[in-house]
Amino acid sequence: MKLDVNALGTFYRMAREGAGLAAGRLTGMTGVDTQVGVTKLNFMRGDEIRHDFEDGTSKVGIRVELSGGIDGHSVVVFERESVQTILEALLAEADTDEFDELSQSAATEVGQIMNNGFIDGWADVLETVIDVSTPEFVEGETAEPFFGGLEAAPDSDDLALVFQSHIEAVGHETGFRHYLFPEHDSMARLLDRIRTSDGIEYDKLEGFDRMAEQGAEEVAKTATTLTGIETSVEIRRLNFLSLEAIPAEVADERLVGVAFEFDGTPSGYLLFLFDEDSAHEIVDAMVPTETDGEGEFDEMGRSAITELGNIMASGFLDGWANVLDTTIDHSTPEFIHDIGAAAVDPVVVRLGESQDYAFVFDTKVVADGREFDCEVYAIPDEDDLERALNALEVDRIDETPTTAEFADIEGT
Structure with a gap:
């Protein structure tokens, strides 16, 4: 099929x-x-x-x-x-x-x-x-x-x-x-x-869903290692929806996050979004200085969040690249502090220049008993995704390990 x-x-x-x-x-x-x-x-x-x-x-x-x-x-x-x-x-x-x-x-x-x-x-x-x-x-x-x-x-x-x-x-x-x-x-x-093209075998989509699951688990493991806050994956979904519907999926509140553009097979965008309380919890865990736990983020706080996002992105995308036997590079992290849909609008506008729909891998990473909610959105370019899926060897997914390198945060 x-x-x-x-x-x-x-x-x-x-x-x-x-x-x-x-x-x-x-x-x-x-x-x-x-x-x-x-x-x-x-x-x-x-x-x-x-x-x-x-x-x-x-x-x-x-x-x-x-x-x-x-x-x-x-x-x-x-x-x-x-x-x-x-x-x-x-x-x-x-x-x-x-x-x-x-x-x-x-x-x-x-x-x-x-x-x-x-x-x-x-x-x-x-x-x-x-x-x-x-x-x-x-x-x-x-x-x-x-x-x-x-x-x-x-x-x-x-x-x-x-x-x-x-x-x-x-x-x-x-x-x-x-x-x-x-x-x-x-x-x-x-x-x-x-169908209007040769299409993708359905089991390839199942395989890519498993890759997304591995990426989500890597994100949770990285967050646990770098913050000391025990986290796990609570929700993971592979969605197909119109680009105009993506902003409506985002919580209507002030969000803090990190955005990346990635390039390779596939290319696309990756976002990590936290509510403000979770972001302050991360800064408190990673930066050994007193913070008031509210309001704006100083340079050290922004650095901590962007570096956490940078390492989580590497773990997520390196796993995809290993399984696909390709190279996926990502941009320098872009810090986001905005309200709801405004946090994802720039990505939607850029993708909208070439496509009307998107596969969206959305994941929620949570901590038990601590304020830590992280929404993860991976949005590949649809043409690149089709090429990547057609090249995917499903047997490699469970055989290829996903690893991430951990670096010290400046000032810790």
């Missing part, structure tokens, strides 16, 4: 079109204004999907089987509170704390309308007909009730394509996750139809 940027761009347009139709139909059903938030495609392994469900919250889903243009299953999953918010608008006098026959029927209808919005959007983009089964109501706190028994659902180590969208409604952000689990042969036929 092969894919390319054009095929993924088509999937992205499917997701956007479907989310827009779903939002419009939700407005028509509830009588309240809605708008589509961020839409993105995640490549997630089966165990990561299941981990997402193990957050202790109750969820409600509507599952349908697809046939025709796409064979497989479509599942819309809401947090229980989101469904209750919608049902309160529909069933003004009903008790929505428990799902009685009336509220379950209404929730199923809402989920079916959402599913149909997505599916009709896909059918419009693909210029085909997709048939939908009778909807099935599902609730639970783990993935098993939602995906258990579905042949197309990914096993623990399988990489699946997950659609995520948010729709803001009734004064709240009504978050939901949308999962498309296509049958393998059906997806292969669809990709063959919409």
